[in-house]
Structures are given as C-alpha cells and as structure tokens.
Amino acid sequence: MIASDLRSGVERLGVMIAESSVIVPFTGAGISTECGIPDFRSPGGLWTRNRPIPFADFVASSDARDEAWRRRFAMEPAFAAARPGRGHRALASLYKADKIPAIVTQNIDNLHQVSGFAADHVVELHGNTTYARCIGCGQAYDLPWVRQRFDAAGTAPDCMICAEPVKTATISFGQAMPEDAMRRAAELAQQCDLFLAIGSSLVVWPAAGFPLMARNSGAKLVIINNEPTEQDDIADLVIRHDIGETLGPFVGN
Structure with missing residues (x-):
C-alpha cells in the first residue's frame, strides 16, 4: 500500500511499530543525505561525477590506489562534519526502547554508531569509511596515519606488517561481501516481525534481497524512499516522502 500523504503514512507506520516486537531497519544512502553526505546514484551523486574504482583496479594499480585515497580525502570535510539526522535518531530511539535488536546498513558513514547504536549491533554490509x-x-589503521604518509610520500601507503595495500574499510565493486555481516543480516531478516527498508534504491544485490527475505519469512515490510523501488509492490506500506520528516515523529526525548 502506497501512503496517500505523509500524515497518513506516518500514522500507519506508528501503528505497525506499536504492534511489532522485533523491528529490523535496513538503511541506504537516503537516510544520510540530510546530514550532508551525498548519495551515489541520483543526479549529482558521487557516481555521476567519478566512476567507481573496482577492487581489482585498486589492487593492481598504484595510480588507482592514489586516486581512491585522493577522493576519500576530498570527502573528509563532509564525513567529519556529518551528524546523525532525524532518521538516525528515530531508529536509535527505537533501539534504546528494545524494539530494534540490531540494524543492517549499506552505509559507510558510521552515523548509526554515533546516534547511539552499539558497534556490535550495526551490521555493515559495505564496510566503514x-x-x-x-x-x-x-x-586496522586510522585515517590520519594514512593521510600523513600519503602527504609525505605522495603515494598511498602499504601495510606496516605485511606490505600489502591499505584501503578504506569499505567494500568496493568486485570485492567479496563480508560473510559474517551477510549471515547476520540474513538471520535478522528472518527473525523480525517488521522490516523497515529506508533510503535504499534496493538495486544492489545481494543486499537488496533482505527485504524480500524478511517478507517471505512472515514479516511486515515498510519501504521509505523518495523514489519508487522494484519491491514496492510486495511492501505492506510504502512512504515516498522525505526520510527525516517521516521518521522525525519517532525521535525520543
């Protein structure tokens, strides 16, 4: 069911949250855009300006590694300034109320942890930047360590232990998905009674399979996204409105 307007959608969502005991949110880039972090696919998104660097290229080419780190350093002001938005805070409120056991995210910005989720309860499918x-x-290395060596040598640094390349702790195209995170996400999807897909285009597989997995396991499915997704027709509720406005009423005091 597609909500006819924001108010009716929020009211229906509130009823579904109240009736549920185990809620699993699944978040994509759309939840972080109000925090100043651009998404990837929409007009003006990061991938319209720079072609993604595949993992194989990163491994094989020092030039690709240097470019990957230049891009990451260019984004540092946005990541450093970002603070959890209304969507993050609303989900953190439900987490603190024991409605949410853990959250599954495609995001790499660490904002769910900053909002109040324990790190062990954030299942990061695409890593952390x-x-x-x-x-x-x-x-593991912190970013200032990488930046200091990059600036000093003009090239991306290698590991101090094994001399292999050092990369942001994210999953690139062609890189294997993290097995533990995928397993945990599948378990959460199969065990919840309400699955919230928030700010995801639901086009990146296998991650996009989790809403369908939850629905097939008996959970109610809610999709909150500005644009239509290919899974709207199987959802119990679709809210095509701003995520912050939609989830803002659920931010706890």
Whole structure:
C-alpha cells in the first residue's frame, strides 16, 4: 500500500511499530543525505561525477590506489562534519526502547554508531569509511596515519606488517561481501516481525534481497524512499516522502 500523504503514512507506520516486537531497519544512502553526505546514484551523486574504482583496479594499480585515497580525502570535510539526522535518531530511539535488536546498513558513514547504536549491533554490509584496513592481513589503521604518509610520500601507503595495500574499510565493486555481516543480516531478516527498508534504491544485490527475505519469512515490510523501488509492490506500506520528516515523529526525548 502506497501512503496517500505523509500524515497518513506516518500514522500507519506508528501503528505497525506499536504492534511489532522485533523491528529490523535496513538503511541506504537516503537516510544520510540530510546530514550532508551525498548519495551515489541520483543526479549529482558521487557516481555521476567519478566512476567507481573496482577492487581489482585498486589492487593492481598504484595510480588507482592514489586516486581512491585522493577522493576519500576530498570527502573528509563532509564525513567529519556529518551528524546523525532525524532518521538516525528515530531508529536509535527505537533501539534504546528494545524494539530494534540490531540494524543492517549499506552505509559507510558510521552515523548509526554515533546516534547511539552499539558497534556490535550495526551490521555493515559495505564496510566503514571512517578507518582503513590492510587488504592482506586486515590490520586496522586510522585515517590520519594514512593521510600523513600519503602527504609525505605522495603515494598511498602499504601495510606496516605485511606490505600489502591499505584501503578504506569499505567494500568496493568486485570485492567479496563480508560473510559474517551477510549471515547476520540474513538471520535478522528472518527473525523480525517488521522490516523497515529506508533510503535504499534496493538495486544492489545481494543486499537488496533482505527485504524480500524478511517478507517471505512472515514479516511486515515498510519501504521509505523518495523514489519508487522494484519491491514496492510486495511492501505492506510504502512512504515516498522525505526520510527525516517521516521518521522525525519517532525521535525520543
């Protein structure tokens, strides 16, 4: 059912939240745009300005690695200034009320953790851009360490332990999805009674399969997104309005 207007959609969503005991949110880039972080696919999004750098290119080419880090450093002011929006805060309120056991996200901005979710309860399907990892041994590095070495040498640094390339702790095109995160997301989707798909275009697979998995496991499905998605026809409620305005009423005091 597509909500005819924002008010009726919010009222129906409120009833569904009240009637549910286990809610699992699944968030995409749309929840963070009001925080100053641009999305990827929409007009003016990051991918309309820069072609994504596939993982294979990052591994094979020092030039690709340098460009990847230049892009990340260029985005640092936006990431550093971003604070949780109304959508993040509303979900954190439901989490603190024990309605949400954990959250599944395609986002890499760390804003769910900042909003109040314990890090262990944020299932990051596409990783996290607020720190870096060696692609060989997995050693973690903070971004100032990377920036200092990049600026000093003019090239992306390698791992201090195994000498393999260091990359933001995100999942790039062609890189294997994190097995533990995918497993946890599947378990959450199958165990909830209300699944909230928020700010996701639902076109990136296999992540886009989780709303369908939840629906097939008996959960109610709500999709909140400005634009239509391919899964709107299976949803119990579709709200095509601004995410902050839609979820703002659920921000706790």
